[in-house]
Amino acid sequence: MERTLNRRLLRDLKANFGRYLALFLMIVLGVYLVVGIVGASELVIIGTENMKKVNKAEDGEFSVFAPLSDETVGRLTADGTYIEKLFSTDLVGEDNSTVRVFAARKDIDLIVLDSGRVPEGAREAVFEKNYAKAHSLAVGDSFNVSGRTYTVCGLGSVPDYDQVLKTFASPAVDVDTFGVMFVSEEEYAGIRADLSEKVETYTYAYRLGDTTDDDLKDALSKSENVVLLSFTTYADNLRIEGAAGDVIMDKRVGLVAGIIVLILFAYVISVFVLHQIEREQSVIGALYALGVKKRQLMAHYIVLPTAVALLAGVAGTALGFSPLGIGVMKQSTYDYFSIPEYEMVYPAYLVVYGIVIPPVICALVNLLTINKKLSRTALSLLRNEQSASNYRRVNLKIKNFSVLFAVRQLIREMRSSVTLVLGMVITLMVIVLGVNTYVLCSRVRDYNTEDTKYNYMYLYKFPDSEVPAGGEGTFVETLGIDCEGYMLDVTVIGIDRNKGSRYFDAVPETGKSRAVINRSMVERFGYDVGDKIVLTDSAADMDYCFTATDISEYRVGFTIFMDIVSMRELFGKNDGYINAVYSDEKLAIDEARLYSVTTKEEIKHSSAVFLTMMVPMTVTLISAGIVIFCVVMFLMLAVMIDRSTMGISLIKIFGYRPGEIRSLYLNGNLLVIAVGGLLTIPLAKGIIDKLYPSFIANVACSMDLAYPWYYYLGIYGCILLVYLAVNRILVSKINRITPAEILKDRE
Numbered sequence: 001m002e003r004t005l006n007r008r009l010l011r012d013l014k015a016n017f018g019r020y021l022a023l024f025l026m027i028v029l030g031v032y033l034v035v036g037i038v039g040a041s042e043l044v045i046i047g048t049e050n051m052k053k054v055n056k057a058e059d060g061e062f063s064v065f066a067p068l069s070d071e072t073v074g075r076l077t078a079d080g081t082y083i084e085k086l087f088s089t090d091l092v093g094e095d096n097s098t099v100r101v102f103a104a105r106k107d108i109d110l111i112v113l114d115s116g117r118v119p120e121g122a123r124e125a126v127f128e129k130n131y132a133k134a135h136s137l138a139v140g141d142s143f144n145v146s147g148r149t150y151t152v153c154g155l156g157s158v159p160d161y162d163q164v165l166k167t168f169a170s171p172a173v174d175v176d177t178f179g180v181m182f183v184s185e186e187e188y189a190g191i192r193a194d195l196s197e198k199v200e201t202y203t204y205a206y207r208l209g210d211t212t213d214d215d216l217k218d219a220l221s222k223s224e225n226v227v228l229l230s231f232t233t234y235a236d237n238l239r240i241e242g243a244a245g246d247v248i249m250d251k252r253v254g255l256v257a258g259i260i261v262l263i264l265f266a267y268v269i270s271v272f273v274l275h276q277i278e279r280e281q282s283v284i285g286a287l288y289a290l291g292v293k294k295r296q297l298m299a300h301y302i303v304l305p306t307a308v309a310l311l312a313g314v315a316g317t318a319l320g321f322s323p324l325g326i327g328v329m330k331q332s333t334y335d336y337f338s339i340p341e342y343e344m345v346y347p348a349y350l351v352v353y354g355i356v357i358p359p360v361i362c363a364l365v366n367l368l369t370i371n372k373k374l375s376r377t378a379l380s381l382l383r384n385e386q387s388a389s390n391y392r393r394v395n396l397k398i399k400n401f402s403v404l405f406a407v408r409q410l411i412r413e414m415r416s417s418v419t420l421v422l423g424m425v426i427t428l429m430v431i432v433l434g435v436n437t438y439v440l441c442s443r444v445r446d447y448n449t450e451d452t453k454y455n456y457m458y459l460y461k462f463p464d465s466e467v468p469a470g471g472e473g474t475f476v477e478t479l480g481i482d483c484e485g486y487m488l489d490v491t492v493i494g495i496d497r498n499k500g501s502r503y504f505d506a507v508p509e510t511g512k513s514r515a516v517i518n519r520s521m522v523e524r525f526g527y528d529v530g531d532k533i534v535l536t537d538s539a540a541d542m543d544y545c546f547t548a549t550d551i552s553e554y555r556v557g558f559t560i561f562m563d564i565v566s567m568r569e570l571f572g573k574n575d576g577y578i579n580a581v582y583s584d585e586k587l588a589i590d591e592a593r594l595y596s597v598t599t600k601e602e603i604k605h606s607s608a609v610f611l612t613m614m615v616p617m618t619v620t621l622i623s624a625g626i627v628i629f630c631v632v633m634f635l636m637l638a639v640m641i642d643r644s645t646m647g648i649s650l651i652k653i654f655g656y657r658p659g660e661i662r663s664l665y666l667n668g669n670l671l672v673i674a675v676g677g678l679l680t681i682p683l684a685k686g687i688i689d690k691l692y693p694s695f696i697a698n699v700a701c702s703m704d705l706a707y708p709w710y711y712y713l714g715i716y717g718c719i720l721l722v723y724l725a726v727n728r729i730l731v732s733k734i735n736r737i738t739p740a741e742i743l744k745d746r747e
Contacts, residue, residue, distance in 0.1 A: 009304050016276075019638065020308050023272060026631040027312035028319065030261035031354045033430075033624040035320025037254030037617055039350055040329035041247040047342025048162075048244040055110045057159040058205040059234050060213055061086065062220060065227035067202050072223050080209020081216065084108045086160070088201050089191060093179075094144035095135065098166065100180045101125075101145070103188035108205040109160045111182055112340040115139050116154025119184045126154035128164060130338050131179025145181070146195060157338040158182075160205065163242025164338050167596035168232075169459050172606025173336055199592050229461070236538070243337035245698060250329070250617055252695045253437065257430055257621065258353060264426045264628070265309075265358060268635060270365045271419055273305060275639045277373045284374065294374050302366040309362035310355070317354030321346065329620065332613040410668035416643065417669075420636040421676040424719070427629040428684035431715070434621030436692055436705055441611040441618075443704045447555040448607040452600050453503040454582040461595040465576035468587045472502055473578035475564050477571060479535035479544060483524070484697035490521075490535050490558040493580075494567035503582050506552040506561035512570040515546040516561040518554045520702040524693065533560070544570070555702045556603075626718070634726045637669055641730055648737045662731060670723065677719040681712060 013020060051057075067087075068076075077083055084107055093099045104111065104118055104126070111118060114129055116139040125145075127137055132155050137143055141152045158180070166178045183191070192200065206216065213233045220228050234240055277284070284297060319325055321344070333339070410417065459476070467473035475494035480487040492515075495501045497508050506516040521527055533546045552561060562570075568577055581587065641648075648661060656664075689705050696703075 008300070012304060019272070019635065020304075022631045022635050023268065023305070024308050024312045024315075026268060026628055026635075027265060027309055027358050028316040029624050029628050029631075030264065031313055031316025031358065032319045032325055033620060034254055034258040034261060035317055035350055035354050036325030036329050036620060037257065038251055039320055039326045039345075039347070040333070041251035041254065042347045042350070043326060043330055043342055043345055044247045044333055044339065045244045045251070046345045046347075048241055048339070051112065051159070051340060051342070055112050055159045056108050056207070057234070057240065058108050059208045060216075060232055061160065061203055061205045061237070062217075062231040063201060063203045063229040064220075065202070065229060066225075068204065068226065072226060075223070076216065076219055077209070079211045081211055082107060082207045082209070083204050084206075086203045086205050087188075088203065089188075089195065089198050090201075091146040091191075091195070091198070093135070097131075097135070097176065098178045099131075099145050100166075100178070101188065101191060102180065102182050103185045104182045105158070108207060109158050111154075111156045111158050113154050113156040114341060116152070116156075119153055119182060119187065121184065122187050122190070123148065123150050124153040124183065124187070125150040126156055126182045127152055128161060128175075128180045128338050129155045129157055130164065130173075130175045130335070131181075134175040135179075146198075148191070148194075150181070150183070157340055159240060160237070161239050162337055162339060163239050165239055167459075168238050169596040169598065170606075171598060171603045172609050174602065174605060243333050243339050246337070246613075247333060248698055249696050253433060253617065253621075256691060256695070257433060260426060260429050260433075261628075262357065262361065264423070264632070265361050266365050267419075267423060267426065268632060269305060269309070269362050270369045271416075271423075271639060272635060273301065273366050274369050274373070275642060277301065277370050279642060281373075297374055298367065298370060301370055302363055305366065306359045306362045310359040313355045313358035316358075317351065320350075320354065329616050332616050336609060336613055405664050407668070410671065416636065416640045417672045417676075420633070420640075420672060421680060423632045423636055424629070424673075424676055424680040425684050425687075427625060427632050428680055428715070429688055430625035430628065431622055432684045432688045434618045434625060435707070435711065435715075436688055437614050437621065438611075438618045439705055439707065439711075440692075440696070440701075440703070441614050444701050445607040445611050447702055447704075449600075449604045451554050451556050452603050454584065455600045456583045456586055457598040458581040458583075458587065458589055459595045459598070460579045460581075460593055462593050463577055463579040464593070465574070465578065467578060467581060468583075468589060470585055471581040471583040471587050474501075474580045474582065475567050475571075475573065475578055476580040477567075479537055481521075481525075481533075481535055481558060483700075484694060486698045487536065487538065488558060488698070488700040490560060490700070492535075492560050492562060492567065494562050494564035497563045504552065504554055504561060506554070507550065508561045508563045508566075509549045510563050510566055512566045513544075513546055514549050514562070514566070516550040516552050517548045518552045518556075518559040518561075520555045520700075521558050521560070522551055523703040524558070524701075535560075555704075558700045626722075629719075630722050630726070633673075633722055634729065637723075637726055637730055638733065640669065641733055645737055648734060652737070658731075658735060661734060666727060666730065666734075669727075673719060673723045677716050681715055681719075 067085075068083075073083055084105065086102060086105070086109065088100050088102050091099050091101055111126055113126070116126065119125055125143075127143070132138070132152070135143070137152050137155070139152055139154060142149050143152060144150075161180055164173050164175060164178065164180065166174075170178075192198075208216070217228075217231045220226055220231070287297060326344070454472075458471070472495075477492045477494075479490050479492055481490050482488075493504065493506075495504060495506065495508065497510065500507065506518075508514065508516050515533070517527055517533065521533075527533060527548055529548050529550060531548050533548060535544050535546065536542070537544065546560060546562075552559070565575075567573075568575065581589070651661060651664070685707070692705060693703060
């Protein structure tokens with residue numbers, strides 16, 4: 001008997017090939033979506049962690065006003081700490097870009113080459129890979145830097161410039177205007193000798209011995225003749241692990257999409273199998289009568305869908321780990337960040353998710369779904385008896401027969417209609433996830449551009465008390481705020497409350513604990529006027545508590561505004577102290593006094609970068625979501641038509657024309673889709689909006705996820721278009737139903 005049952009598997013596959021193919025495609029796309037997004041994130045996260053041992057990444061770095069003496073270095077390294085010079089000089093490339101020149105490292109932050117070799121002789125240089133790509137440089141080419149022509153001997157990256165920012169205050173990476181290069185020690189000494197007027201930055205990297213970052217910082221601060229300009233730990237360095245930190249958002253989005261997809265798998269498979277059992281009740285009854293056991297039938301009905309799920313899982317996993325999956329999803333990270341070509345990783349949980357989970361879910365859902373159905377008596381199954389609860393007795397006072405029949409059909413298929421609507425919610429969540437990502441990134445781009453009223457911002461390395469003519473002097477500090485375990489930067493800007501500001505709409509009140517908060521903090525944390533806000537100075541290990549007195553519409557990052565006099569008192573600065581100047585025109589400020597210069601064009605460019613980086617994930621989510629939505633709608637509506645096969649066959653005997661049959665059996669579905677769309681779009685949007693803040697917990701930005709009205713209209717229109725396309729397929733399915741079907745079902 002088992003051999004007979006096994007022969008039925010091939011016939012079942014052939015008879016329902018279209019349905020099994022749709023199920024196969026849905027699982028393939030779902031697994032591909034999750035493995036591609038999460039796998040690309042894990043590639044960068046795991047690769048960065050593994051590469052630390054290869055490139056000997058620093059534990060931190062510090063900059064000083066003048067080089068350390070040998071005696072000071074000896075005292076700082078007595079506990080086993082290793083310190084290496086990372087001195088640098090900024091030169092000008094032949095295309096007017098800034099090129100930061102280093103001597104090749106020996107023991108810390110080593111160069112990882114993609115091609116070529118390390119510099120050995122004079123006028124040889126290794127260039128950072130993305131800068132080289134932007135300036136069309138390859139190994140063997142020549143490039144002029146401040147009048148000195150160098151041969152490109154290698155291309156690569158270093159861990160302390162994972163994110164190639166000119167300064168920590170730079171708004172974003174811009175390889176068109178800034179890059180780094182490495183030369184031999186002898187060549188670097190020659191540069192300093194020939195270009196002595198150029199400012200040199202004295203930075204040291206360290207790897208800790210038997211001590212801590214705080215102890216090393218204290219030792220430096222207490223050293224005689226040492227003026228410490230900056231001290232940055234590995235964790236606080238924006239240039240380090242920028243890529244790994246950025247893809248955390250992608251990983252979270254992918255994991256949530258994975259949960260949604262798993263729910264979808266279980267849902268569709270349950271409907272799929274339940275319908276198959278209902279359709280074959282008489283066959284099952286006959287098999288029972290012939291002595292087939294329940295466990296044999298359960299195994300029989302589980303085998304084929306589980307095998308399809310297994311094959312689909314394998315195909316989806318392979319596609320996700322292929323160049324079309326991880327290869328596509330990782331590219332934007334490699335284009336923006338300077339990271340080596342990491343080896344492919346195959347996280348065990350992703351492999352299990354893609355290959356094991358789909359068939360396991362299929363088997364479990366089958367067991368739970370068909371157990372009750374197969375518990376009926378052989379006689380009941382042979383007669384193909386339907387549960388009375390499937391047919392609702394409703395008194396409808398409708399005279400038009402076609403309308404009355406369509407309404408009756410809709411009521412009869414209420415369970416299937418509800419199931420279809422639930423499927424729409426789940427699939428729309430994937431689509432909304434992608435649309436939300438696009439909306440957020442585009443809003444951040446627009447707000448950052450619109451709210452930046454100044455053309456230049458000068459951040460001082462050595463603060464001043466005189467404001468250059470045409471500039472607006474401010475006092476800027478950076479504190480932190482906890483966001484779901486991440487410490488995000490909050491910029492504190494002190495402005496003159498009496499004169500007001502040309503560039504910010506805030507009017508702060510006097511007081512060391514009173515501040516105006518910006519709109520981004522309101523959207524992200526739900527703050528309002530009168531609320532207490534606690535910010536942290538990690539370097540000084542101190543918390544500050546502020547009372548929100550007003551809300552500024554400024555949306556660039558997280559920002560609060562204080563009265564500059566009160567802010568000086570709070571942070572212990574002298575009267576007249578300023579460290580930042582904003583202006584409309586370029587100011588004549590000595591470059592040696594400045595830490596950074598940021599222009600509006602740079603902010604505009606950097607704001608657009610993040611939208612570009614998220615395009616692959618956004619397109620993947622929306623595209624895969626739409627295809628999955630089409631598959632789910634086809635499967636659900638096909639089930640509803642299959643359940644009505646006998647009725648359609650009967651009315652064909654009565655002489656109803658194809659157009660009349662379509663109106664009787666398909667018009668009700670249109671009503672379900674039309675009304676269901678109006679309900680499911682806002683529901684899916686609300687669910688994803690609640691979850692979305694956790695996806696970007698590591699990003700300091702506004703949280704405006706509202707859709708313009710035409711977005712909702714577009715999504716609703718797409719739902720109707722998908723239905724119309726599926727409806728055309730269902731029409732051909734109805735046309736294939738013959739009057740003989742009702743005769744086959746007679747007792």
